[in-house]
Amino acid sequence: MAKATKKQALGRGLSALLKDPENDIQSATDRNADKVVGNIVELDIDAIEVNPFQPRSNFNDEALHELASSIRELGVIQPITVRKLDFNKFQLVSGERRYRASRLVGLETIPAYIRIANDQESLEMALVENIQRQDLDPIEIALSYQRLIDDIQLTQEKMSERVGKKRSTITNYLRLLKLDPIVQTGIRDGFLSMGHGRALVNIDKKADQIALYEKIVGENLSVRNTEQAVKAYREGKKGSGKSNKQTSKKPDFVDDTIDKFTEHLSVKVGITASPKGSGKITIPFHSQEEFKRIQKLILGQ
Incomplete structure (x- = not known):
């Protein structure tokens, strides 16, 4: 218990250091930077803003209130991660659920790891940490991978190394973005699994994707049944041409x-x-x- 109290007191001391204008740390080479960067600091919760690069867009209210109840009883066990923006001003890199739940219970401070990063580094950290540690739905994961490709210019091979996933796994997620937005919403809302989505992506015509999506939901089709339905659709499409040469199976x-x-x-x-x-x-x-x-x-x- 004494050890925990000492650590908490140290965090408060570092917090006071950050509030001193004469110690406004902007880079890892600044004086006292080694005392703050990478350490756990008790930050004023009002000094932290949410991360616009956060890939998660859906926060389950019930789960958030359950986390808030846990924080009310036990405190924030796992610190959030922030990056320093300006004097006594920070931005979330990861831990938005903990941040939101802490606000719900009225906490004035929250333990945080402090990083110094530019916008691109912050985006990469936010995306990679969320892919690895948060319960994102398949579409949110796919969008995170796509942003790493578009905004960070990572190849799929480099991304595979960075997030610790097989390249084929990343490819499977990215292919979900070819689905019609209605079908993507069905996956995000839990009406379809990723397996259903992987089968449906083999149908190029969006209207036909939606028709089969409605059939899956209406008849509660399994992934295997969906794969068979997609195969039957594709075979029927091949047989609808005018030329035997064009449609030969x-x-x-x-x-x-x-x-x-x-x-x-x-x-x-x-x-x-x-x-x-x-x-x-x-x-x-x-x-x-x-x-x-x-x-x-x-x-x-």
């Missing part, structure tokens, strides 16, 4: 595998095959980097 070993090629390589693989089984595989690439990525996946070098 590929051998089952090809038809069952083409999506796996596309998913594994993250490019739209083309496969043509005769009824006798001969054919060719076409793998497009749009840059030297993409060529090398595909080469590594295929050849392992």
Whole structure:
């Protein structure tokens, strides 16, 4: 108990240091920066603003009040992480649920790790920490991955290393963003699982995606049943053309595998095959980097 009291007192001391205008720390090289950056400090909750880069957009009210009750009884066990913006002004990097719950119970201060980061670093930290530690829905995770690609310019391989996920896992999440917004909302609201979404993404026409989505919800279809429905849809679509040559069905070993090629390589693989089984595989690439990525996946070098 004495150890905990000493640590809390130290946090209050660092808080006083941050409020001293003569110790306005703006970089890791400033005087006394080593005493603050990376340490737990009791910060005034009113000195902290929410992070505009926060990927989570839905906060369950019931879960938030349960967390607030826990904080009222036990305090904030896990500190939030903030970055310093200005004199005695901070911005959340991670821990918005704890921050919101602490406000609900009327806390005036909250324990926080302090980081010094620019906007890009803050965005990356917020996205990576949330992907790794928060219970985001599949669409929120997909949007976080997409922002790491668009705003941080991370390749899927680099992102795989940064977040500790397989590249194929990241690809599966990103493909969900091809779904119609109505279907995406269904996943976010829990009407569909990620498995349902992965099956539906193989339907290009958005109106048909929505029609099957309504069927899934209305008939409570399993993921397996959904996959079968998508396969039947695609086979029916192939049989609706005018030319026998255009609509000739590929051998089952090809038809069952083409999506796996596309998913594994993250490019739209083309496969043509005769009824006798001969054919060719076409793998497009749009840059030297993409060529090398595909080469590594295929050849392992």
